[in-house]
Amino acid sequence: MAILVIAEHDNASLKLDTAKVVACAQAIGSDVDVLVAGHECDAVVEATTKLSGVRSVLVADAAVYANAFADNTSELIVGIASDYEHILAAATSHGKDILPRVSALLDVAQLSEVVEVVSPDTFVRPIYAGSAMATVQSLDDKKVMTVRSSAFDAVANDGAAVTVSIEKVSDSLSQFVSQSLTESERPELGAASVVVSGGRGLGSSDNFAILEQLADKLGGALGASRAAVDAGFVPNDLQVGQTGKIVAPDLYIAVGISGAIQHLAGMKDSKVIVAINKDPEAPIFQIADYGLEADLFEAVPQLLELI
Amino acid sequence: MKVLVPVKRVVDANVKVRVNADNTGVDTANLKMAINPFCEIAVEEAVRLKEAGVASEVVVVTVGPKAAQEQLRTAMALGADRGVHIETDEELVPLSIAKLLNAVQSKEEAQLIILGKQSIDGDNNQTGQMLAALGKMPQATFASEVKVEGGQLAITREIDGGLQSITLPLPAVVTADLRLNEPRYAKLPNIMKAKRKPLETLSIDDLGVSLKSHQKVLKVTPPAERKGGVMLASVAELVEKLKNEAKVI
Numbered sequence: 001m002a003i004l005v006i007a008e009h010d011n012a013s014l015k016l017d018t019a020k021v022v023a024c025a026q027a028i029g030s031d032v033d034v035l036v037a038g039h040e041c042d043a044v045v046e047a048t049t050k051l052s053g054v055r056s057v058l059v060a061d062a063a064v065y066a067n068a069f070a071d072n073t074s075e076l077i078v079g080i081a082s083d084y085e086h087i088l089a090a091a092t093s094h095g096k097d098i099l100p101r102v103s104a105l106l107d108v109a110q111l112s113e114v115v116e117v118v119s120p121d122t123f124v125r126p127i128y129a130g131s132a133m134a135t136v137q138s139l140d141d142k143k144v145m146t147v148r149s150s151a152f153d154a155v156a157n158d159g160a161a162v163t164v165s166i167e168k169v170s171d172s173l174s175q176f177v178s179q180s181l182t183e184s185e186r187p188e189l190g191a192a193s194v195v196v197s198g199g200r201g202l203g204s205s206d207n208f209a210i211l212e213q214l215a216d217k218l219g220g221a222l223g224a225s226r227a228a229v230d231a232g233f234v235p236n237d238l239q240v241g242q243t244g245k246i247v248a249p250d251l252y253i254a255v256g257i258s259g260a261i262q263h264l265a266g267m268k269d270s271k272v273i274v275a276i277n278k279d280p281e282a283p284i285f286q287i288a289d290y291g292l293e294a295d296l297f298e299a300v301p302q303l304l305e306l307i
Numbered sequence: 308m309k310v311l312v313p314v315k316r317v318v319d320a321n322v323k324v325r326v327n328a329d330n331t332g333v334d335t336a337n338l339k340m341a342i343n344p345f346c347e348i349a350v351e352e353a354v355r356l357k358e359a360g361v362a363s364e365v366v367v368v369t370v371g372p373k374a375a376q377e378q379l380r381t382a383m384a385l386g387a388d389r390g391v392h393i394e395t396d397e398e399l400v401p402l403s404i405a406k407l408l409n410a411v412q413s414k415e416e417a418q419l420i421i422l423g424k425q426s427i428d429g430d431n432n433q434t435g436q437m438l439a440a441l442g443k444m445p446q447a448t449f450a451s452e453v454k455v456e457g458g459q460l461a462i463t464r465e466i467d468g469g470l471q472s473i474t475l476p477l478p479a480v481v482t483a484d485l486r487l488n489e490p491r492y493a494k495l496p497n498i499m500k501a502k503r504k505p506l507e508t509l510s511i512d513d514l515g516v517s518l519k520s521h522q523k524v525l526k527v528t529p530p531a532e533r534k535g536g537v538m539l540a541s542v543a544e545l546v547e548k549l550k551n552e553a554k555v556i
Contacts, residue, residue: 067471070436071445093466097448100401100436109400109521112431122525127430128324132333135525173445174475177461181469190467194555218556226485236451236486237468242427243485245467251555261323268533272553274545280538289536289553292545302542307549307556 001085002031002055006077007048008094011038011066014047016191017090019154022051024147025088026155027117031055034161035080037073039066045163054161062169068094069172074101079168081106081142086120091146091246092190099146108140113246115151129242129265149190150248150269182235187221189238194220195249195267197240200227201256201277201296208233210300211255217307223247223267225257241266256296259284276300308455308477310353310362311417313408313438314346314382316375317428330526342378345423347385348483351490352453353421354386361455362419364388368411370404372396376506383501384493390506391415393514401429403518405437410514412442417478419460424449424482435482445475449484 003025008015018034025032034048037060048057060076077098081087087102089095091113103110115133116124122137123145189195196215202208208222215222223240224233240247242265252270257263259275259282267273268287275288276299285291292299318324319339327334342350356362367382368391369375379390393407412420425432439446451470452463455477464471465484493501511518539545549556 067473069473070448071439074440093449093464096432097436097446100433101440101446103433104402104405104437104440107402107519109402110431110433110437111522112433126530127527128318128333128428129430130530131324132326132527133530134527137523137525138521139523140521174447174473177472177474179466179469179471230486235469236465242430243425251549251553262320268530272549272555273533273536274549285536285538287533287536289533290545290548291536291538292542293538294542299542303546306543306546 002033002083003029003086003088004080004084005032005034006087006089006095006098007034007036007044008090008092009036009038009041009044011041012043014044016154016188017092017149018048019051020149020152021088021090021147022054022155023152024114024117025086026053028086028120033058035060035077037065037068037076039063049161049163050157050159051161052155052157052159054159057161057163058166059163060166060169064169064171067176068098069174070097070101071174072170072172073098074105075170076166077102078105080166085142087142087144088147090149095146099144103144106142106144108142108144109138111136111138111143111145113148114145115148129261130268131261148246150246182237186215187219189221189223189240189245190247192221193249194218194251195223195240195247196220196253196255197223197225197257198228198233198255199225199257200231202228202233205233210304214253214300214304217304218251220249225263254284254288255300257284258282259287308362308419309364309366309415309417310356311412311415311420312349312353312365312367312382312387313420313422313434314350314367314369314378315343315426316340316369316371316378317343317426320344320427326527326529330528332524332527340374342381343423343426345425345483345485347490348485348487349421349423350382350385350387351488352483355488356455357386366391366415366417368393368408370395370399370407379506380501381493383504384498385491389504392506392508393511394508395511399518400521401431401433402437402521405434405441406516406518407511407514408434408438409441410516412438419477420480422480422482424484435480439480442480444479446480447473447475448482450481451484451486453481453487
């Protein structure tokens with residue numbers, strides 16, 4: 001049976017997460033369709049048809065889908081669910097909002113943050129902030145799951161899927177008021193190959209400027225620990241950890257971060273981890289490939305000079 | 308307006324759990340247990356709504372073993388008016404929990420249900436959304452601000468990339484994010500008073516809900532260990548290692 005992937009986008013561009021979820025779908029089976037629900041999202045539809053291995057792109061273009069509200073989007077998905085055995089979305093704020101609602105309407109359990117496909121009904125997912133990995137077999141006739149995109153490599157853009165439009169629309173009970181997005185020239189945190197993160201050790205919002213310079217020099221994204229977010233140094237969407245973003249870049253540089261379990265849950269699958277901290281006992285050193293016991297205000301400027 | 312707050316008993320957030328020897332689960336025997344941090348934030352928000360005169364009654368509910376009554380008492384010490392305990396020793400998936408909570412909601416008819424966005428043991432992030440679906444209510448997940456204005460809810464949500472403000476009609480389900488509030492500590496006199504607050508115990512059968520078996524956990528294993536790293540003496544050495552050994556810059 002076929003697999004449905006829910007595309008993630010902002011009506012203007014397709015998020016890279018979708019290409020990673022398609023890769024997960026292809027590890028399950030071959031008939032992969034992608035649903036694009038949105039409004040005036042032609043560019044997104046076009047980008048989706050190019051995803052390698054996608055059979056068809058289902059398009060629900062209506063004003064009521066512009067804000068991807070969970071109540072009506074889940075109705076839309078349930079309306080086409082009979083054709084699919086698997087329904088997948090990225091484990092982002094968008095996917096996490098919508099898919100459990102789909103599961104409940106279909107009366108099936110959901111699997112969250114899948115990191116590995118063992119077989120079409122058996123999957124691996126982390127529990128307890130990544131302190132354990134559970135291999136779970138679904139006994140339901142439909143498998144609804146969110147996928148941790150950092151665990152999969154994006155598919156290429158050499159596809160040529162057909163588009164099918166869906167006319168049926170349903171209204172949402174919610175009303176959109178406003179949105180404030182953090183503007184950034186840097187790569188997206190979840191997709192960056194280099195992430196430079198700061199913690200409480202930075203001391204102030206202004207001091208984050210040196211990490212920004214380092215991130216820019218390495219072409220990377222800026223991240224933060226919860227302590228730095230709670231202290232108001234940076235906006236909360238930069239938070240890396242159990243309750244923030246889960247990242248797995250090639251290089252993760254943790255500066256002034258002690259390494260609480262909840263933070264490690266968000267970055268311990270990075271390929272190379274560097275820790276700069278003045279406390280030699282900081283737990284972050286236990287998982288860092290390269291540790292440097294140093295004052296960050298001396299080490300980071302030196303690092304900037306040498307790379 | 309009545310507010311219903313589902314809470315969960317979990318292993319304390321600061322405890323490092325270990326996978327048990329036969330790889331069937333994590334070893335939770337003799338570990339410190341606590342109310343899930345996100346549930347604590349949900350309780351705090353409900354109590355603040357009561358203090359602001361918006362909520363008339365705050366009812367906390369939990370699904371779990373007898374010991375979970377401790378967490379209901381904690382929630383009552385924080386300001387909840389009464390507790391409902393659905394007693395079961397079974398490990399239930401979020402959908403089953405949501406069905407039980409939906410049955411409680413049918414009895415209580417609360418106008419607002421506030422849950423934590425996820426529990427820190429299962430890390431599922433599903434129950435609130437599922438409850439909203441079963442009760443045909445709108446939902447506002449990952450809330451960092453909750454206001455009740457003119458009979459409807461005004462919510463600020465934490466989304467990837469920033470914040471989103473929405474309004475929704477009542478009754479509705481809200482799930483609390485970390486930054487919604489700073490939960491208070493229970494004061495000793497309130498802990499004593501909480502012992503006398505009403506606590507109703509129900510069985511799954513009492514609620515007339517039939518549950519299905521949805522998933523089988525085949526095994527639980529420790530995550531891949533990272534091999535031990537090295538401590539370096541200088542920034543120059545770090546740059547050299549990153550360039551020539553790890554080849555990441």
